[in-house]
Amino acid sequence: MSQEISYWLSIVGAVAGIIGMITGIAAALYARRQAIAAEGPQEPQIECAWHGWSIEHPGWYQLDVVFRNRTDLSWRIPTASALSPADVKLISASRIPTTGDDFEPRSIPLSELNTTDLSATTSPISELGPAGSKRHQSGWGWSDAAYETLYAYFPARSRISRFSIRFTFEDKAEMARPRYKTLKRRLAPRIIKPAE
Structure with a gap:
């Protein structure tokens, strides 16, 4: 027992x-x-202000992205990488080559870019100051919000309905590890430019 x-x-x-x-x-x-x-927040937030197909440049998709920082750190955004689909090419509007002189630079039209020279990763120029920061009127310093336009190129053979981009955020003081945020969008059917 x-x-x-x-x-x-x-x-x-x-x-x-x-x-x-x-x-x-x-x-x-x-x-x-x-x-x-x-x-509180551990990394900046991402919003898509607008996105859609270009009528003038077939195959190109535009995304206007807003970054907002609610942390007490300063951040740079070194890369934006397209995760899907596999054959997409990505470029920041700020990285499009220009023609003309320093006084009247003109961006090369998207349709004239050699897409074979592009990759799925681009380098935004946006940087973010700590929450509450405002850019000085003279242009120096960084605000806690930034705006960036990205263009994605999809070959005609692509059959896509969804698109995702991963952004890398690095603490400018190198006190925090890099953070990653993914922006996902469902794409509308392609726009076909009407014949003239």
Whole structure:
């Protein structure tokens, strides 16, 4: 009889130990979530102000992206990479080559770009100051919000309905690890330019 009692007591003890371990893990995870929530946003936020196919330049899709910083850090955005589809090419409007002189630079039309020279990754020029920052009227410094236009090229053979871009955010003071945010969009049917 005493052996049977000991057996059941050991079972109860083991179960209690497992329950205690699970409770401890759950409490630790909850505490971590609370700590992260108390710290506030961990990286800038992304909004898509507008997106759509270009009528003048077949195969090109425009995305106007707004970055907003609600952290107390300053961030640079070194890369924007198209994750899908596999054959998409990406370029920031600020990286499009120009013609003319320094006084009247003109961007090369999208339709004249050699898409074989492009890749799925481009380099935005946007940088963000800490939350509450405002750019000086003379142009120096960085605001806590920035605006960037990206163009994606889809070959005619592409059959796409969704598109995603991953942005990399790096802390300019190198006090925090890089952060990654993905922007996803469902694309409208292609626009075919009417014959003239």
